[in-house]
Amino acid sequence: MSNLADSLRLYLVTDDRPDAESVIAVVRQAIMGGVTAVQLRRKTDDGGKFVELGRSLRKLTREFGVLFFVNDRVDVALLTDADGVHVGQSDISCKDARKLVGNKIIGVSAANVEEARKAEADGADYLGIGAIYQTSSKDDADMTSLAELRRISQATNVPLVAIGGITSERVPEVIGAGAHGVAVMSAIMSATDPKLAAGRLLTKL
Amino acid sequence: MSNLADSLRLYLVTDDRPDAESVIAVVRQAIMGGVTAVQLRRKTDDGGKFVELGRSLRKLTREFGVLFFVNDRVDVALLTDADGVHVGQSDISCKDARKLVGNKIIGVSAANVEEARKAEADGADYLGIGAIYQTSSKDDADMTSLAELRRISQATNVPLVAIGGITSERVPEVIGAGAHGVAVMSAIMSATDPKLAAGRLLTKL
Ligand code: NI
Numbered sequence: 001m002s003n004l005a006d007s008l009r010l011y012l013v014t015d016d017r018p019d020a021e022s023v024i025a026v027v028r029q030a031i032m033g034g035v036t037a038v039q040l041r042r043k044t045d046d047g048g049k050f051v052e053l054g055r056s057l058r059k060l061t062r063e064f065g066v067l068f069f070v071n072d073r074v075d076v077a078l079l080t081d082a083d084g085v086h087v088g089q090s091d092i093s094c095k096d097a098r099k100l101v102g103n104k105i106i107g108v109s110a111a112n113v114e115e116a117r118k119a120e121a122d123g124a125d126y127l128g129i130g131a132i133y134q135t136s137s138k139d140d141a142d143m144t145s146l147a148e149l150r151r152i153s154q155a156t157n158v159p160l161v162a163i164g165g166i167t168s169e170r171v172p173e174v175i176g177a178g179a180h181g182v183a184v185m186s187a188i189m190s191a192t193d194p195k196l197a198a199g200r201l202l203t204k205l
Numbered sequence: 206m207s208n209l210a211d212s213l214r215l216y217l218v219t220d221d222r223p224d225a226e227s228v229i230a231v232v233r234q235a236i237m238g239g240v241t242a243v244q245l246r247r248k249t250d251d252g253g254k255f256v257e258l259g260r261s262l263r264k265l266t267r268e269f270g271v272l273f274f275v276n277d278r279v280d281v282a283l284l285t286d287a288d289g290v291h292v293g294q295s296d297i298s299c300k301d302a303r304k305l306v307g308n309k310i311i312g313v314s315a316a317n318v319e320e321a322r323k324a325e326a327d328g329a330d331y332l333g334i335g336a337i338y339q340t341s342s343k344d345d346a347d348m349t350s351l352a353e354l355r356r357i358s359q360a361t362n363v364p365l366v367a368i369g370g371i372t373s374e375r376v377p378e379v380i381g382a383g384a385h386g387v388a389v390m391s392a393i394m395s396a397t398d399p400k401l402a403a404g405r406l407l408t409k410l
Pocket residue numbers: 206207210385
């Protein structure tokens with residue numbers, strides 16, 4: 001368990017709600033509840049709003065010593081001084097991202113052993129593995145069984161963050177299958193009490 | 206009329222058709238017809254496809270000595286070794302783009318004198334002015350009258366590329382109002398003969 005793995009233990013991915021102030025408020029509550037890393041994921045924002053919200057979250061995460069990642073857009077990651085960028089299989093490749101970000105952290109989504117091995121070989125610092133469970137927040141996501149997660153944990157040497165429909169009840173079996181941390185979106189973003197929701201997840205980690 | 210203005214005389218903006226091979230084929234024809242600059246604009250592609258198509262167009266434009274721009278995504282502009290990036294009012298700002306692109310060309314969309322003056326002050330190398338005429342290719346675009354285009358040409362010192370519904374018949378009044386070049390999308394991308402369409406526009410420039 002590396003230092004990076006510790007910092008990826010409870011990883012919050014933001015949703016696409018139009019209200020940026022609401023995103024900031026929920027992220028703040030989530031951090032108070034114990035979130036250790038935050039990824040800003042905005043599929044509908046233009047670059048200007050994306051950068052603006054990113055800078056707000058960068059300030060907030062720095063205040064609390066929490067890692068800050070930007071999904072997909074390497075330019076936004078650079079402009080917001082993010083700790084890293086997270087890329088999916090259809091985004092800018094890990095090798096291309098590396099050309100632009102230097103020694104920032106690069107996370108890559110992988111759904112199976114093959115994708116995981118390739119990402120590690122390409123220089124990924126951590127892997128997002130999933131979707132482990134069915135989820136409504138990602139369209140036609142590739143699914144990853146707990147058995148495949150276990151195979152990935154045996155085939156790779158970078159921290160693994162499991163993602164997709166993870167609840168506090170499911171954390172033990174996911175960690176048991178080899179994940180170093182869990183990433184959640186709706187379990188915290190849509191919770192009535194995001195701080196409480198983060199705390200409940202953290203107690204199982 | 207600067208050297209850059211000459212290179213921006215007939216500026217093609219690509220459309221969002223899913224078929225990348227078709228984009229490349231049309232751009233090739235358009236360049237043969239006289240297009241002097243190409244902007245890759247992809248609102249629906251993920252980063253991976255965007256970079257891949259951008260590299261193909263970079264190779265093609267270089268072969269013909271034509272300028273190559275990427276719309277909105279500064280990261281894709283950097284990875285494809287584009288000549289520059291074009292940003293709209295809601296994209297990454299001109300000042301932020303400059304932090305990442307060094308001395309690459311930056312174009313900024315402006316619809317009025319105020320936006321044009323600000324963009325020039327922020328370091329824009331050229332301005333895209335419009336929409337001059339109604340167009341279906343851009344949703345709720347701000348409109349710019351020919352009179353406003355003339356005011357912008359008097360208020361600024363960078364090359365102006367007029368955009369929005371421009372046809373070969375309309376080129377003379379647009380150039381007469383102070384534009385150094387014209388940008389088109391559907392007039393070439395949707396033409397039965399893109400090479401002929403580009404040639405017809407060029408004869409009016
Ligand atoms: Ni001039």
